[in-house]
Amino acid sequence: MASSVSISMAVAAWAACVLFCGTSWDIMSMAFAAAASESSSLQLEAKTLRESGWWSRNETSNSSGPCEWYGIACNAGGSVTGIRLAGVNLEAKPKLNFTSLPNLVRLELRGTRLRGSIPAEIGTLSKLTHLDLSYNNLVGEFPLPLTNLTRLVELDISLNEISGFIPKRIENLKNLVKLDLGENNFIGPIPWTLCLLTNLTHLDVSSNPLNGSLPEEIGNLKNLVQLRLSGNNLMGPIPSSLWLLSNLTYLDMSSNQINDFIVGSGVEKLKNLVFLDLRDNMLIGPIPSNIGSLTRLRYLNLRNNKIHGSIPPEIGNMKDLSYLSLEGNRLHSQIPSTIGDLTNLRTLFLDENQITGSIPTEIGNLKKLTHLIFNANNLSGSIPTQLTSCSFLEDLLLSNNSLSGSIPYQIDDLYLLQTIDLRHNYISGKIPLELGSLAFLTLLDLSYNNLTGNIPLSFASVQNINLSYNFLGGQIPDSFRNRSANILVGNKDLCGHDFIGFLPCLSSVPAHNNSSTANKKSVLTKIEVLVPISMSLAFFVLGVFLLFRLIRVKKKGSNSRDDPKNGNMFSIWNYDGHIAYEDIIKATNDFDIRYCIGTGGYGSVYKAELPNSRVVALKKLHHWEAENQAFEESFKNEVKVLTEIRHRHIIKLHGFCLHKQCMFLVYEYMERGSLFCILNNDVEAVELNWSKRVNIIKGISHALSYLHHECIPPIVHRDISSSNVLLNSKLEAFVSDFGTAKLLDPDSSNRTLAVGTYGYVAPDIRLPPPNHRLERDVLLVAKMAFACLRPEPKSRPTMKWVSQGFLSQKKPTAKPLHTVSLWQLRNQDMHDIGESQIQSGNDACG
Numbered sequence: 045m046a047s048s049v050s051i052s053m054a055v056a057a058w059a060a061c062v063l064f065c066g067t068s069w070d071i072m073s074m075a076f077a078a079a080a081s082e083s084s085s086l087q088l089e090a091k092t093l094r095e096s097g098w099w100s101r102n103e104t105s106n107s108s109g110p111c112e113w114y115g116i117a118c119n120a121g122g123s124v125t126g127i128r129l130a131g132v133n134l135e136a137k138p139k140l141n142f143t144s145l146p147n148l149v150r151l152e153l154r155g156t157r158l159r160g161s162i163p164a165e166i167g168t169l170s171k172l173t174h175l176d177l178s179y180n181n182l183v184g185e186f187p188l189p190l191t192n193l194t195r196l197v198e199l200d201i202s203l204n205e206i207s208g209f210i211p212k213r214i215e216n217l218k219n220l221v222k223l224d225l226g227e228n229n230f231i232g233p234i235p236w237t238l239c240l241l242t243n244l245t246h247l248d249v250s251s252n253p254l255n256g257s258l259p260e261e262i263g264n265l266k267n268l269v270q271l272r273l274s275g276n277n278l279m280g281p282i283p284s285s286l287w288l289l290s291n292l293t294y295l296d297m298s299s300n301q302i303n304d305f306i307v308g309s310g311v312e313k314l315k316n317l318v319f320l321d322l323r324d325n326m327l328i329g330p331i332p333s334n335i336g337s338l339t340r341l342r343y344l345n346l347r348n349n350k351i352h353g354s355i356p357p358e359i360g361n362m363k364d365l366s367y368l369s370l371e372g373n374r375l376h377s378q379i380p381s382t383i384g385d386l387t388n389l390r391t392l393f394l395d396e397n398q399i400t401g402s403i404p405t406e407i408g409n410l411k412k413l414t415h416l417i418f419n420a421n422n423l424s425g426s427i428p429t430q431l432t433s434c435s436f437l438e439d440l441l442l443s444n445n446s447l448s449g450s451i452p453y454q455i456d457d458l459y460l461l462q463t464i465d466l467r468h469n470y471i472s473g474k475i476p477l478e479l480g481s482l483a484f485l486t487l488l489d490l491s492y493n494n495l496t497g498n499i500p501l502s503f504a505s506v507q508n509i510n511l512s513y514n515f516l517g518g519q520i521p522d523s524f525r526n527r528s529a530n531i532l533v534g535n536k537d538l539c540g541h542d543f544i545g546f547l548p549c550l551s552s553v554p555a556h557n558n559s560s561t562a563n564k565k566s567v568l569t570k571i572e573v574l575v576p577i578s579m580s581l582a583f584f585v586l587g588v589f590l591l592f593r594l595i596r597v598k599k600k601g602s603n604s605r606d607d608p609k610n611g612n613m614f615s616i617w618n619y620d621g622h623i624a625y626e627d628i629i630k631a632t633n634d635f636d637i638r639y640c641i642g643t644g645g646y647g648s649v650y651k652a653e654l655p656n657s658r659v660v661a662l663k664k665l666h667h668w669e670a671e672n673q674a675f676e677e678s679f680k681n682e683v684k685v686l687t688e689i690r691h692r693h694i695i696k697l698h699g700f701c702l703h704k705q706c707m708f709l710v711y712e713y714m715e716r717g718s719l720f721c722i723l724n725n726d727v728e729a730v731e732l733n734w735s736k737r738v739n740i741i742k743g744i745s746h747a748l749s750y751l752h753h754e755c756i757p758p759i760v761h762r763d764i765s766s767s768n769v770l771l772n773s774k775l776e777a778f779v780s781d782f783g784t785a786k787l788l789d790p791d792s793s794n795r796t797l798a799v800g801t802y803g804y805v806a807p808d809i810r811l812p813p814p815n816h817r818l819e820r821d822v823l824l825v826a827k828m829a830f831a832c833l834r835p836e837p838k839s840r841p842t843m844k845w846v847s848q849g850f851l852s853q854k855k856p857t858a859k860p861l862h863t864v865s866l867w868q869l870r871n872q873d874m875h876d877i878g879e880s881q882i883q884s885g886n887d888a889c890g
């Protein structure tokens with residue numbers, strides 16, 4: 045502690061005095077004075093820190109002194125130089141008196157729930173180089189004393205509610221390299237003096253109500269690499285000096301009121317640009333053809349401007365482009381065929397323009413495309429079959445055009461399709477049966493077209509479907525019985541018994557007699573008879589899907605579309621060294637269907653009893669799946685993740701074989717299958733009593749906390765659902781299926797991609813109410829769940845907090861369960877269910 049430090053200082057000073065006997069008393073007394081003042085300032089630092097209440101009593105009572113406390117850095121002399129408490133909750137804690145910490149160099153308090161205004165005393169910390177107060181609830185104006193911090197290199201006060209003008213005196217912060225004032229309430233113009241900070245590489249003033257035009261002096265900031273000006277009210281033209289910032293890689297001026305021509309602007313001079321976002325402005329004129337010289341661009345967004353003219357063919361030069369949005373402009377004439385040169389394109393928005401002509405066949409070259417959105421244009425011609433080679437396509441939106449021709453039957457090659465919107469066109473012909481085999485399809489809108497023929501039986505699983513206003517006929521499939529009638533209206537030849545708005549069919553002969561696909565259909569009908577009605581619809585569709593793939597694969601012979609890059613056969617067995625490839629083949633009779641115990645989003649699961657009588661589960665990709673990169677990747681992903689982690693509530697991987705000919709994984713066997721199945725089974729669901737359920741939830745939360753907080757880099761599963769929670773014979777839970785899991789870049793917390801299983805709805809079988817002892821556990825679980833469901837991500841707890849909350853003995857006050865409403869649970873403050881260390885962060889539960 046500080047007193048012992050001061051004693052040792054005094055002793056040292058005295059020892060020096062003895063050594064230098066004969067030196068003048070002046071020097072000795074100076075040494076004493078210095079030592080004494082130093083020790084008293086250290087004492088003051090310790091006292092200040094202790095009184096702040098920012099560190100727990102446990103920590104501050106530790107005799108080792110503040111340099112040992114969490115988040116504190118000291119210099120060799122024991123004086124505090126750094127405080128980093130990012131994510132710790134300092135709300136309702138007393139203030140820290142910064143004046144007493146004169147040696148602070150770094151002060152980082154991101155996401156600590158600080159309230160009130162920025163303490164002006166921070167301005168006295170003349171040695172400060174890094175100040176991060178971002179992601180708090182700070183209000184008031186930018187304190188002028190902060191402009192005295194001339195050594196500052198990084199200043200981040202983003203994500204607060206700071207108001208007032210950006211002070212002109214900010215020019216004093218000459219050494220600033222990064223300045224982030226984004227997401228505050230700064231008003232007025234950007235002061236030109238900001239442009240004197242010539243060392244800046246990163247400048248962010250986005251999402252404020254700043255107005256006025258950009259200062260002409262912006263061109264002085266020659267070192268700028270990232271410039272973020274989005275979400276303000278900046279107006280007028282773009283100063284031409286901006287185009288001189290040749291180091292810029294990232295320029296975001298979206299959502300302002302900039303009215304300028306893009307042609308002749310000079311944007312093409314920013315040769316290093318990777319990201320350019322000018323959406324939601326008032327840009328006019330055509331797209332300049334020399335925009336094609338931005339060859340490093342990966343993201344280009346010009347959405348919602350007033351751009352007219354045609355899309356220049358030179359756009360094809362931007363070979364790295366992965367995102368292109370020209371939506372909501374006044375573009376006309378045709379889509380240039382050079383669009384097919386953008387082979388890295390994943391997202392293409394051209395909707396709400398006046399584009400004419402047909403969809404170029406070169407679109408088929410865009411092998412990485414996931415989103416193709418051409419709604420509301422004047423496109424004509426048919427949907428090119430080449431489109432069906434964009435095998436990663438998820439969304440295909442072509443509504444409100446003048447497209448004709450039929451839907452290509454090869455559309456089932458696009459097995460990742462989730463949305464197909466073709467409404468308001470002139471598409472004719474029959475609805476291809478193959479559409480029904482798209483396992484991930486959730487929206488299919490074919491309304492207002494010229495489609496004829498019957499409704500395929502295979503549509504049962506598509507959640508949202510609309511076939512209205514076509515020329516469809518014949519019997520309505522039974523699977524439409526529970527659906528709204530207005531998805532079929534306007535098809536006057538449809539019929540069916542007990543379908544409101546439709547006449548019963550005259551003949552009882554099923555109206556399905558499409559000759560070209562007759563053989564497929566007879567098989568289909570058999571399957572329909574065989575599959576028990578109680579079986580989940582998803583399984584049914586998957587079955588049809590697999591069947592069709594099989595037929596198609598046979599039809600095509602074995603010539604595969606994908607490049608046959610057979611990996612080297614490699615297999616690693618880390619299970620007692622006792623599993624051999626041959627044993628697996630023997631135990632399953634070469635993956636005979638008899639040993640198959642289930643099918644998932646992809647692949648089938650087999651049970652294998654090995655010679656040493658150990659039972660394992662095998663997940664195997666089907667041949668045609670193994671040819672597909674997406675499935676293969678997710679298989680490899682699973683191996684990568686599972687070989688690196690180990691937790692008692694995460695499924696164990698015993699081995700794997702990754703080769704085109706044998707794609708399988710070996711897991712420990714889970715006797716009771718998935719939580720989903722148990723909850724769906726009336727008998728088993730009752731066996732899963734409250735205590736078991738609570739234990740399952742706790743187990744999963746510990747596993748997720750391990751993944752999010754103990755793994756380096758952190759792992760997010762991204763598809764936690766009851767079907768991916770498996771149970772062993774003791775009904776203990778294990779997280780499985782890491783196919784979509786992601787190793788997080790430690791600095792990236794900004795991704796909000798939705799992946800995984802959509803629309804999960806829990807079946808709700810009732811148990812008798814839990815007994816008194818368990819009531820508290822159930823309440824705790826419900827509260828945690830509500831906390832994790834809060835609309836604002838910032839206010840959700842982390843998985844670590846949830847997991848620790850379950851471990852702590854502190855439980856909610858026991859109230860009879862029937863007196864507690866869900867509303868109460870949701871609104872109850874988190875503080876009464878455990879430690880109040882809710883870290884604000886993006887890695888919230890789930």
Ligand SMILES: *[C@@H]1O[C@H](CO)[C@@H](O)[C@H](O)[C@H]1NC(C)=O
Binds near residue numbers: 102107108112
């Ligand atoms: C004090 O901190 C040191 C270093 O972190 C630690 O080893 C020691 O166990 C702590 N003592 C107490 C009483 O917490």
Ligand SMILES: *[C@@H]1O[C@H](CO)[C@@H](O)[C@H](O)[C@H]1NC(C)=O
Binds near residue numbers: 141142143144
């Ligand atoms: C903060 O500390 C300084 C000395 O370090 C002292 O003069 C001042 O009164 C303190 N302020 C408060 C509010 O305690």
Ligand SMILES: *[C@@H]1O[C@H](CO)[C@@H](O)[C@H](O)[C@H]1NC(C)=O
Binds near residue numbers: 218219243
């Ligand atoms: C800017 O950066 C340069 C090079 O890193 C450095 O020498 C200089 O001191 C910095 N500050 C100012 C005000 O230029």
Ligand SMILES: *[C@@H]1O[C@H](CO)[C@@H](O)[C@H](O)[C@H]1NC(C)=O
Binds near residue numbers: 255256
């Ligand atoms: C900019 O905003 C300020 C404060 O809201 C206002 O007083 C000023 O008139 C605005 N200037 C322009 C050009 O709109």
Ligand SMILES: *[C@@H]1O[C@H](CO)[C@@H](O)[C@H](O)[C@H]1NC(C)=O
Binds near residue numbers: 398
């Ligand atoms: C779209 O095409 C139709 C017919 O080809 C034409 O009448 C209409 O004016 C076009 N619309 C626009 C906005 O160009």
Ligand SMILES: *[C@@H]1O[C@H](CO)[C@@H](O)[C@H](O)[C@H]1NC(C)=O
Binds near residue numbers: 419420444468
């Ligand atoms: C599509 O066309 C229909 C009918 O003309 C119209 O009601 C609808 O607003 C259009 N949608 C869009 C996005 O243009």
Ligand SMILES: *[C@@H]1O[C@H](CO)[C@@H](O)[C@H](O)[C@H]1NC(C)=O
Binds near residue numbers: 448449470472493
């Ligand atoms: C589509 O049907 C309409 C009648 O609703 C008809 O006028 C039109 O010619 C048909 N178009 C095509 C391309 O079949």
Ligand SMILES: *[C@@H]1O[C@H](CO)[C@@H](O)[C@H](O)[C@H]1NC(C)=O
Binds near residue numbers: 522523525526
């Ligand atoms: C329709 O709904 C009823 C009750 O909601 C259900 O019993 C029946 O199985 C459903 N039929 C189909 C074909 O989904």
Ligand SMILES: *[C@@H]1O[C@H](CO)[C@@H](O)[C@H](O)[C@H]1NC(C)=O
Binds near residue numbers: 511513531
């Ligand atoms: C289906 O489309 C028609 C015509 O666009 C519309 O009136 C109807 O509401 C839609 N039905 C559903 C369920 O979306």
Ligand SMILES: *[C@@H]1O[C@H](CO)[C@@H](O)[C@H](O)[C@H]1NC(C)=O
Binds near residue numbers: 733734815
């Ligand atoms: C839950 O079931 C297990 C056996 O499956 C039993 O041992 C336990 O007592 C049950 N708990 C409650 C609260 O009923």
Ligand SMILES: *[C@@H]1O[C@H](CO)[C@@H](O)[C@H](O)[C@H]1NC(C)=O
Binds near residue numbers: 795
């Ligand atoms: C997300 O964060 C990472 C790392 O901080 C950064 O490289 C990436 O550009 C960010 N993405 C977006 C869309 O902001």
